[in-house]
Amino acid sequence: MIDGTGMPETAVVIGGSSDIAAAVLKLLAPRRLRSVVLAGRSLENLVQVGNDLRGVGLQSVHCRHLDVAATASLAPFTAEAVGILGQVDLVLVAAGQLGTSVLEDLGAEDVSSLVATNFAGPAALVTEFAKYMVHQGYGRVVVLSSVAGVRTRKANFVYGSTKAGLDGFATGLSDALAGTGVTVNVVRPGFVSTKMTAGMKPAVFPVDAQAVARAIVRGLETGQQVTWVPPKLRYLFAVLRLLPSPLWRRLGG
Amino acid sequence: MNSGPRRLFAGWGRATWTSAHVAAPANQAELEHLVFEGLEGFGRFVPRGLGRAYGDAAQCAGGLVIDCRGLRSVIDVDHERAEVRASAGISFDELLEFIVPQGYFLPVTPGTRFVTLGGAIASDVHGKNHHVDGSLGAHLKRLCLVTPTGVLECGPQVRREEFEATCGGMGMTGVVVEATLRLLPIESSWVVVDTERASDLDACLSLLSADPAKYRYSVAWVDGLAQGKRLGRSVLTRANHASVAELPERWQRQPISYRAPRVVKVPFSPPFSFLNPATVSAFNEMWFRKAPRKRERRLEQFASFFYPLDGVGNWNLLYGPRGFTQYQFVVPFGAEQALEKVLEKLSTGRVASFLAVLKSFGPAGTGPLSFPTEGWTLALDIPLATPGLPQLLDELDLLVAGAGGRIYFSKDARMRPELVQAMYPRLAEWQAVQGRLDPTGLLVSDLALRLGLTRRESLRHPETSDK
Numbered sequence A: 001m002i003d004g005t006g007m008p009e010t011a012v013v014i015g016g017s018s019d020i021a022a023a024v025l026k027l028l029a030p031r032r033l034r035s036v037v038l039a040g041r042s043l044e045n046l047v048q049v050g051n052d053l054r055g056v057g058l059q060s061v062h063c064r065h066l067d068v069a070a071t072a073s074l075a076p077f078t079a080e081a082v083g084i085l086g087q088v089d090l091v092l093v094a095a096g097q098l099g100t101s102v103l104e105d106l107g108a109e110d111v112s113s114l115v116a117t118n119f120a121g122p123a124a125l126v127t128e129f130a131k132y133m134v135h136q137g138y139g140r141v142v143v144l145s146s147v148a149g150v151r152t153r154k155a156n157f158v159y160g161s162t163k164a165g166l167d168g169f170a171t172g173l174s175d176a177l178a179g180t181g182v183t184v185n186v187v188r189p190g191f192v193s194t195k196m197t198a199g200m201k202p203a204v205f206p207v208d209a210q211a212v213a214r215a216i217v218r219g220l221e222t223g224q225q226v227t228w229v230p231p232k233l234r235y236l237f238a239v240l241r242l243l244p245s246p247l248w249r250r251l252g253g
Numbered sequence B: 001m002n003s004g005p006r007r008l009f010a011g012w013g014r015a016t017w018t019s020a021h022v023a024a025p026a027n028q029a030e031l032e033h034l035v036f037e038g039l040e041g042f043g044r045f046v047p048r049g050l051g052r053a054y055g056d057a058a059q060c061a062g063g064l065v066i067d068c069r070g071l072r073s074v075i076d077v078d079h080e081r082a083e084v085r086a087s088a089g090i091s092f093d094e095l096l097e098f099i100v101p102q103g104y105f106l107p108v109t110p111g112t113r114f115v116t117l118g119g120a121i122a123s124d125v126h127g128k129n130h131h132v133d134g135s136l137g138a139h140l141k142r143l144c145l146v147t148p149t150g151v152l153e154c155g156p157q158v159r160r161e162e163f164e165a166t167c168g169g170m171g172m173t174g175v176v177v178e179a180t181l182r183l184l185p186i187e188s189s190w191v192v193v194d195t196e197r198a199s200d201l202d203a204c205l206s207l208l209s210a211d212p213a214k215y216r217y218s219v220a221w222v223d224g225l226a227q228g229k230r231l232g233r234s235v236l237t238r239a240n241h242a243s244v245a246e247l248p249e250r251w252q253r254q255p256i257s258y259r260a261p262r263v264v265k266v267p268f269s270p271p272f273s274f275l276n277p278a279t280v281s282a283f284n285e286m287w288f289r290k291a292p293r294k295r296e297r298r299l300e301q302f303a304s305f306f307y308p309l310d311g312v313g314n315w316n317l318l319y320g321p322r323g324f325t326q327y328q329f330v331v332p333f334g335a336e337q338a339l340e341k342v343l344e345k346l347s348t349g350r351v352a353s354f355l356a357v358l359k360s361f362g363p364a365g366t367g368p369l370s371f372p373t374e375g376w377t378l379a380l381d382i383p384l385a386t387p388g389l390p391q392l393l394d395e396l397d398l399l400v401a402g403a404g405g406r407i408y409f410s411k412d413a414r415m416r417p418e419l420v421q422a423m424y425p426r427l428a429e430w431q432a433v434q435g436r437l438d439p440t441g442l443l444v445s446d447l448a449l450r451l452g453l454t455r456r457e458s459l460r461h462p463e464t465s466d467k
């Protein structure tokens, strides 16, 4: 069950070896979390995260191979995770890839694979879990979106557009779930220094994975529907969204 | 899977919302039919009264909530024995309207009259008179219980184990459909109240300890935000039922008059909590200064003395969308230091709390899961949006458990399941009886699931990895 302070006992994490996800789990483990299913493509990385989590008190960690872009595997995976945990309190969707947005390097395959990994797959998977949670009578879904999807820019428009898609899907789903006891939190971080952004030049207001994790946990406590990290990005983007395109183009390099 | 309409449920604190199917049997026959033949596909079920438990005790995510308010008749008042037999869905409000004009009061009442008899039994509620009269269970003569394994009658003499497991059993032993309760004969519908200020915790505790039998009703309202030298400053209100002779002459001809007062409503839930450290500490300050240093023998009506909060129907909405919790614990006499420490941590943590309620409990009742045990109990309402609150309460739990105390399930929304065993050492004994009455595990509230009160297969899966 989720307790009155929003803390889950069980969780399924898609992209279980994500730096952000691992930081979230580290905060949840000493609270009420006892069992998790970690999913991703590299079992080795998942097992490593799992070992760290046992060190901070998690009772049981189940690692499962999952390529979120492989649509056919999503329903069976959901059923398996439900079978393992019994009750699914939290689903955290942290799988994602930056890919490339340099036109010369982009092929049709690259674009559709990124759409599948960042948008189509996660959306389909969240649908499966949301349906189960409605049946279960409660549940919390946390989806990692990004400010990159708030207004797409030329430097990462492929990634940004997949996040825009996922963000729209999740906020719409959140409304569709009103009255069911299932709630969705869309998280929009700015630049986060993790393995995804390793070697890149930080954008404005950079944060680390721990800061995002703290914001996510606070979002669980308060029942927030949208979380910006850091919070001031919300106001920055209210303005950036309105910039004339030529100006945005120059800024968005 | 059952696919009827569902409703969202939460407790009085509006903290955890879960959806479930609802059934509202109109009588015992319908209820029996439901429990014995109609549960197919619901998985689990839980009885619900008026939803005054603060946390998740009367809800059942994905299962079936049985609304017991359909069962609400008074069956019989026995004047010879001063007893009432009533259906369990009746509220204390309705019972009072019936029994007070006949010269009786409830032997035990919680701080609100909007609870059902069944809900009060399931929580084994205590009142301001616990130090002399014990909890509700001590005044019950007989119960009728519909369990998944059948209908049974029980009481302190007949099927004692089932009876005791039901008092404080949080609805997990079955649905109470009827109860016989011993009443308190009264001469008037007035209480004589003495009010006194205490400047700090020590003063408060010594006033509460001195001559405990002098007052039947005794409670201290503590300013939860006062710190340092003023920690625990409080106003004690203590009272006894007024005899006819104690009333002014013009009232003596009609010493009993009872009309349930009108209840006003909060029109909507504000988008944030009105109750924050600034507003609450201003209120508490005003309230403390307003209280008389010492005032004796003031006559008060039942409603204002026993149910001061009931004047506003849904005041719980004032805490905003995130809701609130009540932290109530008891520590044994002798553990005053733990009590002081808890108050200190709450006040320095600036956890906005309206008046906290402090009182002393007499000896424990017989229910293995019944909350009241001899000692000091403190209860305070806290908005859940308070940053850092969950960790603070976790710390307090450890203090309480370490001092040999416990948390009240009816108020809880967040305690750590690992502490249940330490706080309720008779848990296994209760589980054995519960397991007999409900061998297939149909009765599981969200509270029971969260705290592992009943069995808990679902989370015991061994680790696996497909590496």
Ligand SMILES: Cc1cc2nc3c(=O)[nH]c(=O)nc-3n(C[C@H](O)[C@H](O)[C@H](O)COP(=O)(O)OP(=O)(O)OC[C@H]3O[C@@H](n4cnc5c(N)ncnc54)[C@H](O)[C@@H]3O)c2cc1C
Pocket: B012, B046, B047, B048, B049, B050, B051, B052, B053, B054, B057, B058, B068, B088, B089, B109, B110, B111, B112, B114, B115, B116, B117, B118, B119, B120, B121, B122, B123, B124, B125, B126, B127, B128, B169, B170, B171, B172, B174, B175, B176, B177, B309, B410, B411, B445
């Ligand atoms: C303002 C306020 C003041 C309070 N003051 C006190 C106090 O001073 N002392 C005190 O002890 N408590 C106090 N309480 C708590 C309250 O008395 C208990 O939570 C009580 O159980 C609520 O009764 P209910 O009918 O609303 O039950 P619900 O909240 O609907 O249910 C509570 C529990 O009872 C079970 N239950 C309900 N009906 C039945 C039934 N027919 N058969 C079996 N189980 C059933 C439910 O499954 C659940 O576990 C207070 C609560 C409020 C809101």
Ligand SMILES: NC(=O)c1ccc[n+]([C@@H]2O[C@H](COP(=O)([O-])OP(=O)(O)OC[C@H]3O[C@@H](n4cnc5c(N)ncnc54)[C@H](OP(=O)(O)O)[C@@H]3O)[C@@H](O)[C@H]2O)c1
Pocket: A014, A015, A016, A017, A018, A019, A020, A021, A039, A040, A041, A042, A043, A045, A066, A067, A068, A069, A093, A094, A095, A096, A097, A117, A144, A145, A146, A147, A188, A189, A190, A191, A192, A193, A194, A195, A196, A197
């Ligand atoms: N870092 C940032 O600046 C930033 C900013 C805003 C939003 N975000 C979002 O936050 C989330 C977490 O990012 P992060 O920074 O923690 O990055 P990260 O450490 O690189 O984590 C991404 C995770 O996704 C998994 N993954 C990638 N492709 C997958 C697939 N096809 N199927 C299943 N899992 C897959 C990866 O594991 P495997 O490779 O083993 O599968 C990895 O664990 C992502 O959704 C990201 O878009 C990040």
